[in-house]
Amino acid sequence: xxxxxxxxxxxxxxxxxxxxxxxxxxxxxxxxxxxxxxxxxxxxxxxxxxxxxxxxxxxxxxxxxxxxxxxxxxxxxxxxxxxxxxxxxxxxxxxxxxxxxxxxxxxxxxxxxxxxxxxxxxxxxxxxxxxxxxxxxxxxxxxxxxxxxxxxxxxxxxxxxxxxxxxxxxxxxxxxxxxxxxxxxxxxxxxxxxxxxxxxxxxxxxxxxxxxxxxxxxxxxxxxxxxxxxxxxxxxxxxxxxxxxxxxxxxxxxxxxxxxxxxxxxxxxxxxxxxxxxxxxxxxxxxxxxxxxxxxxxxxxxxxxxxxxxxxxxxxxxxxxxxxxxxxxxxxxxxxxxxxxxxxxxxxxxxxxxxxxxxxxxxxxxxxxxxxxxxxxxxxxxxxxxxxxxxx
Amino acid sequence: xxxxxxxxxxxxxxxxxxxxxxxxxxxxxxxxxxxxxxxxxxxxxxxxxxxxxxxxxxxxxxxxxxxxxxxxxxxxxxxxxxxxxxxxxxxxxxxxxxxxxxxxxxxxxxxxxxxxxxxxxxxxxxxxxxxxxxxxxxxxxxxxxxxxxxxxxxxxxxxxxxxxxxxxxxxxxxxxxxxxxxxxxxxxxxxxxxxxxxxxxxxxxxxxxxxxxxxxxxxxxxxxxxxxxxxxxxxxxxxxxxxxxxxxxxxxxxxxxxxxxxxxxxxxxxxxxxxxxxxxxxxxxxxxxxxxxxxxxxxxxxx
Numbered sequence: 278x279x280x281x282x283x284x285x286x287x288x289x290x291x292x293x294x295x296x297x298x299x300x301x302x303x304x305x306x307x308x309x310x311x312x313x314x315x316x317x318x319x320x321x322x323x324x325x326x327x328x329x330x331x332x333x334x335x336x337x338x339x340x341x342x343x344x345x346x347x348x349x350x351x352x353x354x355x356x357x358x359x360x361x362x363x364x365x366x367x368x369x370x371x372x373x374x375x376x377x378x379x380x381x382x383x384x385x386x387x388x389x390x391x392x393x394x395x396x397x398x399x400x401x402x403x404x405x406x407x408x409x410x411x412x413x414x415x416x417x418x419x420x421x422x423x424x425x426x427x428x429x430x431x432x433x434x435x436x437x438x439x440x441x442x443x444x445x446x447x448x449x450x451x452x453x454x455x456x457x458x459x460x461x462x463x464x465x466x467x468x469x470x471x472x473x474x475x476x477x478x479x480x481x482x483x484x485x486x487x488x489x490x491x492x493x494x495x496x497x498x499x500x501x502x503x504x505x506x507x508x509x510x511x512x513x514x515x516x517x518x519x520x521x522x523x524x525x526x527x528x529x530x531x532x533x534x535x536x537x538x539x540x541x542x543x544x545x546x547x548x549x550x551x552x553x554x555x556x557x558x559x560x561x562x563x564x565x566x567x568x569x570x571x572x573x574x575x576x577x578x579x580x581x582x583x584x585x586x587x588x589x590x591x592x593x594x595x596x597x598x599x600x601x602x603x604x605x606x607x608x609x610x611x612x613x614x615x616x617x618x619x620x621x622x623x624x625x626x627x628x629x630x631x632x633x634x635x636x637x638x639x640x641x642x643x644x645x646x647x648x649x650x651x652x653x654x655x656x657x658x659x660x661x662x663x664x665x666x667x668x669x
Numbered sequence: 670x671x672x673x674x675x676x677x678x679x680x681x682x683x684x685x686x687x688x689x690x691x692x693x694x695x696x697x698x699x700x701x702x703x704x705x706x707x708x709x710x711x712x713x714x715x716x717x718x719x720x721x722x723x724x725x726x727x728x729x730x731x732x733x734x735x736x737x738x739x740x741x742x743x744x745x746x747x748x749x750x751x752x753x754x755x756x757x758x759x760x761x762x763x764x765x766x767x768x769x770x771x772x773x774x775x776x777x778x779x780x781x782x783x784x785x786x787x788x789x790x791x792x793x794x795x796x797x798x799x800x801x802x803x804x805x806x807x808x809x810x811x812x813x814x815x816x817x818x819x820x821x822x823x824x825x826x827x828x829x830x831x832x833x834x835x836x837x838x839x840x841x842x843x844x845x846x847x848x849x850x851x852x853x854x855x856x857x858x859x860x861x862x863x864x865x866x867x868x869x870x871x872x873x874x875x876x877x878x879x880x881x882x883x884x885x886x887x888x889x890x891x892x893x894x895x896x897x898x899x900x901x902x903x904x905x906x907x908x909x910x911x912x913x914x915x916x917x918x919x920x921x922x923x924x925x926x927x928x929x930x931x932x933x934x935x936x937x938x939x940x941x942x943x944x945x946x947x948x949x950x951x952x953x954x955x956x957x958x959x960x961x962x963x964x965x966x967x968x969x970x971x972x
Contacts, residue, residue, distance in 0.1 A: 304689075304717035311771075312742050355687060355716035362773040369931045536744045623720045623742040624677040624691055 279615045281538075281584050285309040288319045289542060290586055293326055300353045305622050307359055312620035313538040317367030317410030320360040367410035374398055375507040377416050377473050382511060384435045390428070393419040393499045393513045395478060396527075399520055400543065402502040402509040407546035411539075415465065415474040421496055422479040425463065429477065432466050440465040440474060451657060481523050482531055486645050490526070490568050495519050517551045518564040522574065529573035533641040535617040535634035544577050545587040558593040571600030580614055613637055674698050677722060680711040684829070684839035684888050686772070687711040688719040688764060694737060697723060697756035704757070704843045704864045704877045707885050719767045723760045726750050739763030755867055758875070761845065765826060768840070769927050775829040775838065776936045777927040781812030782823035782837055784892035785968060795821070795892035797837045798968060799828045800900050801925035807902035807954075810850040813878050814957045815964060817858055822884035823892070832932065832939040835946070836891040841884045843877040851876045853957065896971045897922065897949045898964065906955035908963060918949040947971070 280286065284306040287294050295306070310316040378398055385392065394402055397413035420428050433439075441452050441464055456464040462478040480492035499513040515523055521544065528540040551557050565574040575597045581587030582594065601607060616633035642651055673679040675698075677691025692698060711717070722740045725731035735753025740746065741763060748766070751759045769777060784797040798815075800808050809825040816822035824840040831838065843864070846854055851874065855863060864877035899913075899921065913921055922940050923929055929936045948971055954960035 300714050300716045307716075308720055308742070312744075353716045354714075355685065355718060358685065358772075358774040359716065359718055362771060365773040365932055365935075369933055372933070373930075620742075623722055623740065624689070 278583050278611045279619075281615065281619050282306075282309055282621075285313065285620070286585070289315060292319055292322045295323075298353070300356070303353050303356055307356070308622055309620045311363075314412055314536075315410075315539055315542055316360075316363040317370075317412055318407075318542070319410070320363040321367060321410040323360060324364060364410065367412060370412045371401065371408065373473065374401060374413050374416065375509065377468075377471070377475070378512065379508050380468070380471075381416070381418070381432075381475065382508075384431050385428075388431075390420065390424060391496065391499065391513055393496065393515060394502070394509065395419055395481075395515070395523060398509070398512075399514040401507050402504065402512060402514050403517075403520065404504060404506070405543075405546055405550050407543045411543075415476050417462075417476045417478060419478040419481070419492075419496070422492065425477065425479050429463055429466070432475070432477070436469055437466040437475065438469050440467045455654070482526055483645055485647065485650065486531070488526075488530055488569050488572070488644070490522075490570060494568065517547075517554065517557065518561045519568075521547045521551060521561065522565060522568065522570050525573045525577040526570055529576040530570070530644055531641065533634075534614060534637040538618045538620065541577070541581055541585060541618060545581045545585045548578075548581055548587045548589055552588060552590070558590055558596070562593065562596045565600070571597070572602065575600035575602075576610065576614070580618070584615060584618065670702055671698050674701065680715070680717060681705065682709045682711050682715075682888065683842060684823075686718045686768065686840070687715050688721065689717045690760070691722045691724075692756070692760070693724055694731070694735075694753070694756055696753065697737065697760065700757040700864065701760065704879055706879070707882050709885065709888065719764060719771070721760065721763045721767065723756060723763065725753070741767055755870055757864075757877075758867065758870060761842070761877075764842075768827060772829065773928055773931045774831075776832050776929065776932050776939050778828035778830065778922070778925045779826070779927050780828040780925055781808040781825045782828045782840075783812060783815040783820035784823055784837070784839075785819075786821055786887070786890075786892075795890060796895045796968065796972075797823060797892035798896040798898060798964060799837065799894055800898050801828075801922070802899045802901065807850075807900055809844055809846060810853065810902070810957070811900050811954075811960050811964075813844045813846060813850075813854055814857070814961055816844070816881055816884065817862075818961050821887060821892075822880050827927070828894075830894065830939060831891065832935040835894055835939060835942060837894050838891050839884065839888050841880040841888050843879055846876055846878055848873045854878060857957065894943065895947060896964075896968055897943070897947050898967065899949075899951045900960065901951070901953050902960075903953045903955060906953045906959075908955065908959050909951075909953035910963065910967075911951045913949040913951065915944065918944045921949065 284302060288306055288310055298306070307316060310319050374397055378394070395417035397411055398416060400408045400411065441450065453464050456462070461480045461483045462476045465474045465476055467474050480490060481495065482488060482490050495515060498516045498519060500516050502509045502512045502514055504510070514520060524540055524544050524547065528534060528537045565571045578589045578594055578597050582589045602610070613633040613636055616630045617637050619630060621630050642655065670679065674690065674692050677689070680687055680689045692701070720741060723737060724740070726736045726738050730736040736750040737753055737756040737759050738750040739748040739759045739762065748759065748763055778799060778801055780799050780801040782797055782799050784795045786795045787793040800811060802808055812822070812825040822841045823837060824842060825844040826842060827840050829838040829840055862879050867875045919940055922943060926936065950967060952960070952963055954963060
């Protein structure tokens with residue numbers, strides 16, 4: 278299987294080895310990390326290394342430098358500035374996320390409502406290491422389906438507006454209607470002051486898809502946030518297996534995989550973090566089977582361990598085999614997935630990656646809705662694209 | 670150089686930043702090499718901050734009704750295609766966008782900046798004046814006027830502030846002048862320092878004024894920020910100055926900053942320190958010479 282670009286992988290799993298890189302090598306690698314939305318994380322890791330002399334000694338030895346002790350920090354002019362910028366961006370994203378959750382909490386303070394944090398906010402609340410330098414754009418929360426209308430009304434009342442309306446589409450238009458009928462979330466809501474977007478989910482997969490998940494079951498197993506940090510107490514998060522599976526379905530079932538490197542990095546961190554809990558792997562495999570999410574789990578474990586050295590126990594990989602696709606499909610995915618996940622350098626053309634991305638994009642739609650509906654949906658999108666071109 | 674552009678290997682320096690550019694479009698290559706003549710190139714030992722390719726949107730659109738688009742490798746690209754003859758605008762906007770959104774090592778102000786260097790043989794810091802304000806208030810024109818009257822050009826677009834020492838870093842790009850400003854400045858400076866005109870852009874006619882060569886030679890030297898003004902051209906004005914202090918000055922500076930929220934705490938601290946240390950003026954002027962005189966006098970005063 279083709280791997281990630283070597284230097285990008287190094288930055289992600291052993292950044293201490295990058296200390297002696299040349300400016301040219303750094304320029305390319307930093308670009309790839311930026312494209313993969315992981316530069317802030319890399320910057321945080323490098324800064325942590327600088328502060329921890331024990332790690333530095335280890336780094337020197339790893340780098341084959343016998344002369345530990347008086348090694349120089351990265352000596353590439355201009356690089357530190359780039360890393361500082363990335364680090365500030367990551368810190369800001371995290372602060373914005375906790376602030377936004379604080380504001381949303383205020384809207385519902387007097388209601389007895391189970392709000393489950395998803396993705397970035399959940400990782401923050403659960404203290405998963407992947408929150409370091411993690412850039413979040415949208416805020417994702419989940420509530421029971423019968424709470425949906427009330428939650429939407431309350432947010433609209435408190436200063437959020439429909440994103441589509443903001444762009445000029447009247448409610449009841451095709452997109453709005455599509456979301457409400459066929460999606461697992463409300464049409465995105467934007468805070469009119471801060472321009473932040475919140476996606477309110479009622480389950481984790483579109484009900485039209487080949488695979489759906491039992492939302493009631495997920496909500497039932499959700500656990501309250503215990504940590505006081507980031508002001509997220511009062512919210513819920515999915516339980517460990519479900520939190521992991523949600524990231525997995527987002528990348529391998531519902532999403533288009535292209536540009537999803539950051540999600541696989543999240544999953545690898547969760548593998549490391551949750552994987553240390555006793556019985557996690559058995560529970561994970563069982564839960565995936567029960568919820569019908571075995572196939573995407575198989576992909577996640579396979580590509581995390583192959584591309585990012587995710588520490589998946591051999592026994593878990595073995596157990597997940599029962600979710601494996603037919604051999605031909607697996608071979609095709611092995612060909613496409615690493616290419617679609619790998620950012621490519623602007624000045625090195627990579628046609629394979631483009632094609633792989635397109636094919637997986639089509640796959641994501643195929644998994645999302647029945648063929649007839651897909652045809653109609655893509656036709657409307659295409660028609661609109663042509664129309665848009667004319668008016669531009 | 671054309672070959673380097675073709676292969677996407679041209680790396681040049683703008684102040685502390687290095688950009689790598691590629692384009693295969695001959696007209697853009699000519700315009701680029703024309704307005705960026707004299708810029709220092711970056712060697713292999715320098716880190717590249719920004720990468721940008723600017724090419725026709727498709728093979729067809731290379732030849733028939735050409736359309737050009739900038740590509741910085743983003744998944745959701747913020748760039749739109751432009752007419753072939755305006756390709757240089759796509760490049761300029763592409764570069765500005767990247768600098769404005771990804772240089773959070775600086776607190777960035779949407780502003781023009783020029784600085785006075787110490788006279789030859791004398792010691793002392795270079796001292797900068799930052800000119801902020803609404804688009805169309807005359808920032809670019811005044812920056813251009815000062816840059817060709819003994820001040821060193823830092824930028825007509827972005828003031829890059831190092832929050833740790835309140836020094837500004839140069840970002841000497843070609844100055845984009847629009848419509849009436851073009852006539853004012855060609856009269857002052859002659860045709861030779863200008864690009865060809867770019868007609869019927871979204872903002873009307875644009876001509877680029879090349880950065881003076883001294884500002885390129887000294888493009889790496891920062892300057893202490895000593896003076897902040899909000900200039901406004903008012904036809905027939907005989908000149909007017911008003912001072913802003915305290916919270917008002919803070920709020921105006923906050924409004925002029927592009928990335929205050931991304932930089933976070935250090936940005937807030939820097940803004941507080943600046944409003945304590947620098948004079949902040951609103952400045953109304955009726956002619957270029959009047960404005961230059963006023964800025965000179967305010968800078969004397971700020972010493």
